Amino acid sequence: MILRLIGGTPMRGAADTTWRGAIEDVDAYDLDDDAARARILAADGLVISGGVDHVLLGRHRDALTGFVRSGGRVLVNGQVVKPFIDGLAVWRKLEFRGPQDVRPHQVSPHPVWKGIDYRDLHYRTGVPGTHSYERLEEIGVAGFYGRGYHLDLPAEASVVTGIGQYALPLDYSYPLGDGEVLVHGGNDLESFSDDGYSTRVLGPNLVEWLEGGVRDAVELKPAGPVAAVAGTRPDTAATRPAAAATRPAAAAREAGQAAPRIGLLHGGTFPALRTLADPALAPYRLESVYLPDADPAALAGLDVVIVSDRLHQGQLARFVPAILAALQDPEKTVIVLGENKVEQWLPGIGYSFRPTVFWMWRTGEDNGTRLRLPEDSLWEFFTPWSASWHHHGLLHPRPGARSLVVMEEDGAESGSLLYVDEVNQPARLLVTTMDPVYHHGSGFMPGASQLLYSLLRWVTATHAPRT
Incomplete structure (x- = not known):
């Protein structure tokens, strides 16, 4: 076996x-x-x-x-x-x-x-x-x-x-x-x-x-405690005392914290751990929210909630109610990255599978990606290359959302690859089928790193309490 x-x-x-x-x-x-x-x-x-x-x-x-x-x-x-x-x-x-x-x-x-x-x-x-x-x-x-x-x-x-x-x-x-x-x-x-x-x-x-191993019986022992991961900061949403972890975002700013508190929801995979340990991202003070151990209530104290890509669906499910609650806070931004089956838990979102085209820059193939709304303020922080390297399917957002990266097939738009929604819930919501944490943490595909950097610059520069 x-x-x-x-x-x-x-x-x-x-x-x-x-x-x-x-x-x-x-x-x-x-x-x-x-x-x-x-x-x-x-x-x-x-x-x-x-x-x-x-x-x-x-x-x-x-x-x-x-x-x-x-x-x-x-x-x-x-x-x-x-x-x-x-x-x-x-x-x-x-x-x-x-x-x-x-x-x-x-x-x-x-x-x-x-x-x-x-x-x-x-x-x-x-x-x-x-x-x-x-x-x-x-x-x-x-x-x-x-x-x-x-x-x-x-x-x-x-x-x-x-x-x-x-x-x-x-x-x-x-x-x-x-x-x-x-x-x-x-x-x-x-x-x-x-x-x-x-x-x-x-x-x-x-x-x-x-199959060639020859084994003796193994003595079972209880699992040991979680070991600290080298390079991650100990001040995390998962380890912070409960009173601080549930502090409202507005109260955090009133206490003198000018920069937004950004939490990265992750499942302890190597791309997420390497991303959290990346010195280039240190200025953003990303807070580790390790799903198996963290309290979903920790999301209430964050200004920005980033749902990392490719999460274990069972671990993510425990946090879905807290993510939906965050969408009801007008002072928050929620970012949901690719391969998270958002059509099953984000309200009103549709999804269509498309195969991933990862070789188009070698063949000159047109993968159908199109950038839209050039006047949108988001493009002050994003480059074309950061938003057009590849994707994992098409999203169909609710009316009123702004689709900034779309798929064009046979001359017509068939779905969104990245959109921002500021009208269908009090919070600002960005969803994409691209998976930048996985590729950045894997050390592969420079466009993915650009997207991750762009997301963090955008959310840091534009996040503010709404009046």
Whole structure:
């Protein structure tokens, strides 16, 4: 039995990456349940998706480490912010300037990569068909496989894949007790198994490797306390005393706080944690609202509520009443970012799925994005590139909302990609299907970082009590 710990609902339109049914998806928050945790730790092998809550995993570090020490095998995907298994190294962003800076190279053999031409890992494209490497150099996007590296590896670690001209450690493995940890520092490794390329063997190789562990029984222990995450500020909406956390926004300004209090609702994933720790965002004093632990009442004390993209729907549901209450406060701004199924909980909002076009800047393809209302004051803070890199479907807002970025299909507008609504509720509401926190925190797609910076500049410069 191979189990994959996931962070919630997969991205809409994403291909099934449970690899031909051999890997079963399990909600990572099941680790908090004794019976479910026992089942997880009884698996032959584990895959940890890149979208899992790292704070949660940190609570279960002893259990996950014990699984490996007893002979289990684990694939860790994504960018490790704080190690949650003994021996894990922290991921570091590579400052890359071109495709060759993120080209993967084999450093040492590993059975998971047996039979793979590493050139087939370099580029991805949504252009239909199977393409030569030379063609992919023209139409493909590099960096999906990896865009960072690891230092301070365990003493017995073997570097499997290097990145860039210096072959910096991207993928590595190391023994731990009787088991083995395999780390892939990029988008989920199993998603790269493509029938059109040599990577078709990646899925079977991975399953065979995960099933190859020989395990002893694991002693179950209670989950430990939440560890502080390096780089995040301790003064957060989740940890502030209740009296301050529920302080009305107007009272906060009267107490001498000129800048708006901005809270980022998040689920402890690596993009959110890296965004909160980004020194470039320090002037905005983003307050961490970690959904599993925070009190929804904390939102009452914020001037700006940012609902981070790609949240775990179960964790978000507990905060929906507080978000809707914030929309009734005329002194607040609420920003809701992409892939949060807003049509299920924001009043009167419709949604239409569209596939994500992430390769248009390589092919010159028109992805249909159009900017509207050039006279709107929002454009004083946003550049065209910050609002046109890609999206995750179309929104259909209520009448009166201002759609500033839209999708045009067959010469007609078919939906909104970013809109501002100041008429259908007392608060100011901005909603978009773009996902800037995910991409900024992942160190990928400069337009996404521009959008995040623009949102923060806009809301800081324009937020004020209404008379």
